[in-house]
Amino acid sequence: MNMIVCVKQVVDPETPAAAFKIDPEAKRAVASKDRPLVISPFDEQAVEAALRVKDAQGGKVTILSLGGESAKDVVKHSMAMGADAGVLLTDPAFDDSDSFATAAVLAEAIKKIGEYDIVFCGRQEADWDAGQVGSGIAELLGIPSVTPIKKIEIKDGKAVVERVVEDGYEVIEVSLPVLVTVSNELGEPRYATLKGIMAAAKKQLINWSSQDIGAVPAKSKMLKLFIPVHEARCEFIEGETPEEAGVNLAVRLREAKLL
Amino acid sequence: MAENKGVLIVGELSDGKLASITAELLGIGRKLADDLDEGLSAVFIGNGITDVAGEAITLGADKVYVIDDPLFKDYVTDSYVGALEKLSNDQAPEILLLGQTSMGRDLAPRLAFRLGTAVTLDCVDLVLDPDTKLLQKSKPVYGGNAMAVYVSEEGRPQMATIRPKAMEPLEQDVSRKGEVIPFDPALDESAVRARVVEKVKEEVVGIKLEDADVVICGGRGIGSAEAFEQLKELAKILNGAVGATRPPCDSGWVPAHLQVGLTGKLVSPTLYIGIALSGSSQHQAGMSGSKNIVAINKDPEANIFGIAHYGVVGDYKKLLPAFLEKCKELLSG
Numbered sequence: 001m002n003m004i005v006c007v008k009q010v011v012d013p014e015t016p017a018a019a020f021k022i023d024p025e026a027k028r029a030v031a032s033k034d035r036p037l038v039i040s041p042f043d044e045q046a047v048e049a050a051l052r053v054k055d056a057q058g059g060k061v062t063i064l065s066l067g068g069e070s071a072k073d074v075v076k077h078s079m080a081m082g083a084d085a086g087v088l089l090t091d092p093a094f095d096d097s098d099s100f101a102t103a104a105v106l107a108e109a110i111k112k113i114g115e116y117d118i119v120f121c122g123r124q125e126a127d128w129d130a131g132q133v134g135s136g137i138a139e140l141l142g143i144p145s146v147t148p149i150k151k152i153e154i155k156d157g158k159a160v161v162e163r164v165v166e167d168g169y170e171v172i173e174v175s176l177p178v179l180v181t182v183s184n185e186l187g188e189p190r191y192a193t194l195k196g197i198m199a200a201a202k203k204q205l206i207n208w209s210s211q212d213i214g215a216v217p218a219k220s221k222m223l224k225l226f227i228p229v230h231e232a233r234c235e236f237i238e239g240e241t242p243e244e245a246g247v248n249l250a251v252r253l254r255e256a257k258l259l
Numbered sequence: 260m261a262e263n264k265g266v267l268i269v270g271e272l273s274d275g276k277l278a279s280i281t282a283e284l285l286g287i288g289r290k291l292a293d294d295l296d297e298g299l300s301a302v303f304i305g306n307g308i309t310d311v312a313g314e315a316i317t318l319g320a321d322k323v324y325v326i327d328d329p330l331f332k333d334y335v336t337d338s339y340v341g342a343l344e345k346l347s348n349d350q351a352p353e354i355l356l357l358g359q360t361s362m363g364r365d366l367a368p369r370l371a372f373r374l375g376t377a378v379t380l381d382c383v384d385l386v387l388d389p390d391t392k393l394l395q396k397s398k399p400v401y402g403g404n405a406m407a408v409y410v411s412e413e414g415r416p417q418m419a420t421i422r423p424k425a426m427e428p429l430e431q432d433v434s435r436k437g438e439v440i441p442f443d444p445a446l447d448e449s450a451v452r453a454r455v456v457e458k459v460k461e462e463v464v465g466i467k468l469e470d471a472d473v474v475i476c477g478g479r480g481i482g483s484a485e486a487f488e489q490l491k492e493l494a495k496i497l498n499g500a501v502g503a504t505r506p507p508c509d510s511g512w513v514p515a516h517l518q519v520g521l522t523g524k525l526v527s528p529t530l531y532i533g534i535a536l537s538g539s540s541q542h543q544a545g546m547s548g549s550k551n552i553v554a555i556n557k558d559p560e561a562n563i564f565g566i567a568h569y570g571v572v573g574d575y576k577k578l579l580p581a582f583l584e585k586c587k588e589l590l591s592g
Contacts, residue, residue, distance in 0.1 A: 013402050013541070018562065020404045020540075029401055099368075100377055123522065128400050128407070131380050132368030139372035144452040145336055147365045150515075160456070165361035166469075166524075168461040168516065170333075174453035184505065184522060185515040219377035223395065223408040234554070234570045242573040246581035249553070249571050254589050256569075258530050258551055259497070 001059030001154065003050045004113060005120040006106055006133070007043040007078055009071040011035050013126035020227070027225040029127065039074040042122025046182040047078045048189035049152055050120050057154060059117075060084045064109055066094055066102060072205055079200035080192035087113065091209040098218035099128075103136030108213040110141060118159065119179040123148035131181075138179035146172055150185035263415045265297040267352035269343065270315060270323075271362060272303070277311040280358035282318050282428035284421055287385055289319035289429060291354055291394070294387045300324060300350065302442070304342055306332040316437035319429050324350075324442040333455040334362050338446060340369045345444035347374060347416065354394055355416040356385075363420045376414030383425040394419070402521055403544035423469075424527050424548060461516045466500045468517065473499025474528040476519055476546065478536020479506035480556070480575065487512055490534065493583050496590065502526065504542045520545035535575045538563025555579070 015035045022029050031037050039047075050061045061083040065071045068090060075086035089109055097105065110116060119138070124131035138145035150169065151162040159176060162169045164183050192200075237252050239245030253259045268284040270277065285301060292299035301315045302324040312323040326342050343366070347355060355370075357363035359381045371378035383406075384397035393410045394417040400407045411417050468474065475494045477487055487501070494501045502519040503512070519526055521544040531549035536542065538554070538561055546552075547566060554567035557574050564570045571578060 011401075014539070015404075020401065022401075022405055027407075029405070098377070100372070103372065126402060129381065129398070129402065129521065131364060132371070132378060135365065135368035136372045139369050145365075145369060146453060147336075162459075163361075164515075165458075167463070168459045170455050171457040171459065172335075172453050173456050184509060188509060219414050220379065220409050220411055223410055225400070225405055225407045227405050230566055232565060234564050234567045237569060237571045242577035243581035245571050245573050246578040246583075247585045249555075249569065249578075250582050250585035250589060252569060253530075253553065256551070259586060259589055 001053055001057060001117050002115045003053060003059055003061045003118045003120065004110055004116050005043070005047050005050045005061060005063050005078065005083065006137070007047065007063055007065050007074050007122075008040045008125050008127075009037050009065065009067050009074045010040045010125060010127040012038045013041065022225055022227060024225055027222050037070055037073070039077055040122055040126040042124060042126070042182060042184065043074075044078075044122075044189045045184060045186045046120040046122045047081055047083060049149075049180070049182045049186055050118070051082045051190065053118065053152060053154065054082070062087060062113060064106060064113070065089065066097070066105055075205055076200050077192065079203060080196040081190055082196055086203070086205045088205050088207050089209070089213065090207060091215065093210040093215040096218055097216075098220040099130045099132045099136060100219040101216040103133045104140060104216035105213060106133065107137045107140035109208060110137065112208070112213055117176045118152070119143075119177070121179070121181045123181045123183045134179055134181040141179070143177045143179055144174050145179040145181075146174055147181040148183035149180045150183055152180060263351045263353040265300060265350075265352050266292040266295070266354040266356065267300045267302065267347070267350060267416070269355070269357040269363065269366070270301045270303045270311065271358060271360060272305060272308070272311060275309055277314050278358070279428070280360055280421070280423045281315070283423070283426040284356050284358060285315060285319040286428040287421065287426040288356055291385065291387055295353060295392070297353065298322065300352070302326065302343070302346055304331050304339055312439040317431045317433050317435050319435070320437055322438045322440060324440050326442050326444060330446060330448060330451070335451055335453050335455065336365055336369055337451040337453060339366055340373055341446045341450055342444040343370050344373050345446070346442055352416045355418045357420045359420040359422045367418060367420045371418050374416070376416060376418055377411040378418035378420070379409045380420045381422050382419045383422050385419060385421070393417070399544055401540070403540035403547075423525055461514055465494070466498070468500045468502050468519070468524050468526060471500035471526070472528050473497045473530045474502050474519070474526050474532070474546070474549070475499055476502040476504065476531065476533045476536060477507055478504040478534070480535025481507060481512070484512040489579055489583070493532075493579070493586070496583065496586055497530070499528070499530070504536045504539065533563050533567070534579065536563060537561045538566065
């Protein structure tokens with residue numbers, strides 16, 4: 001099984017809202033010491049999904065990331081988890097990529113990597129939450145896609161996946177090659193082992209630029225980016241003891257006709 | 260691309276009835292069509308579609324296309340994208356809208372790439388720029404921490420999916436007239452590469468989270484599956500439903516389908532009570548539309564207090580039993 005996982009480096013989405021800052025001119029979030037760059041969490045689960053298929057029946061997992069030089073960290077992180085190879089796409093020409101341009105560049109890179117049975121992406125990036133790069137890659141490669149999934153197994157040359165829907169999940173059988181996007185219902189990703197970290201450190205990444213795979217203009221334009229303002233309005237209910245505060249809360253909610 | 264005209268919305272059924280998101284799409288679709296001074300169409304895809312077409316007309320549609328064939332019994336990406344590709348090329352709408360649902364979030368991006376246009380998913384506001392006639396699409400980004408506004412200057416149709424409960428439906432008007440048109444996309448069945456083998460519904464005990472008037476949510480601080488029992492008891496007393504933030508779901512304390520947030524359920528009850536949860540933006544994206552928000556947390560700096568109407572700072576383990584007993588007493592009296 002040849003598998004490719006697309007991963008993205010983002011500003012840590014666990015950043016508390018109060019510490020979150022944007023650069024309205026550049027129209028993006030600002031990273032800092034308190035807000036480090038990490039692998040987008042759903043993408044880490046996509047790596048986990050690929051490694052589970054590899055555990056079950058062997059195969060090769062290649063990590064693919066589009067980003068700045070620093071994105072090599074998330075490729076190495078994925079390799080330390082157990083992936084076999086890494087490809088990094090870096091070029092100033094990719095900087096203003098929207099979902100369309102990103103999917104187009106990733107699809108070209110996947111074609112250049114060559115052999116693949118399953119392409120994995122996270123269900124949505126933790127920065128733009130666009131949720132469309134996976135489907136876009138599949139469309140450009142002309143392969144089927146199932147989004148978002150929580151389980152994947154290979155049976156009789158086909159993929160059997162569990163697609164997350166509002167009231168449960170659907171079991172879907174789909175031909176290979178296929179692209180899937182992975183949701184958090186998959187479960188926790190594995191930790192990198194010391195052995196994995198050392199093995200990953202020794203491996204060379206493949207670096208491609210727009211000269212190798214071309215670049216594509218964006219189709220969407222962002223007019224503005226802003227942080228909505230919430231008015232603080234909280235009425236705090238107090239009490240001598242926590243128990244009393246609990247009673248007072250019930251009384252207050254009753255007064256407000258909410259109970 | 261001056262020939263593109265009108266607004267097309269993709270309808271959905273829920274248990275055979277017109278889904279609430281579809282009524283909301285018709286509401287915003289009607290407004291945008293009026294702003295363009297053009298028509299509003301809807302399309303329903305499925306097998307054995309009941310009389311939702313007429314209902315869609317009473318909710319604002321001028322034309323309703325019905326694509327009804329055994330091929331469309333289940334939602335499968337290939338067949339639905341293929342059908343809508345044909346209809347969109349045939350009708351050339353200026354604006355094409357879908358719901359941000361299990362179907363819409365899978366269908367919309369694939370369709371946009373097929374049509375060679377751009378789409379913005381999970382929009383909470385849509386405005387037509389009076390000068391340029393460009394659709395300005397607002398959507399939460401960075402897990403709800405910020406809002407971005409997008410336009411598509413060239414790609415047509417201009418596409419978006421709409422977050423449930425973000426738009427108001429119109430009042431039903433039974434005197435409205437419209438046209439119901441069967442549409443045959445003449446799809447080649449061999450182009451459909453996936454099939455639904457089984458649909459597994461996760462059991463819902465009591466009231467559905469999305470429909471509940473009272474929602475009790477627990478966070479990481481609840482601590483265990485057992486401790487969630489107390490939240491369930493409170494939900495029972497208040498005739499509500501229990502939800503959770505992501506950590507309790509990921510830890511297996513509660514089933515994943517109880518997750519409230521950006522990638523889980525969206526709720527907007529009359530009364531929301533958040534217990535031992537910090538109020539991450541990821542979670543807020545799923546509940547900030549609640550009409551009355553109550554927060555119980557031992558950390559006075561927790562983000563949830565920033566959007567709460569009523570707050571108590573304290574250990575829920577001590578607070579909640581007293582609160583629960585008082586609620587019981589007040590409600591029985």
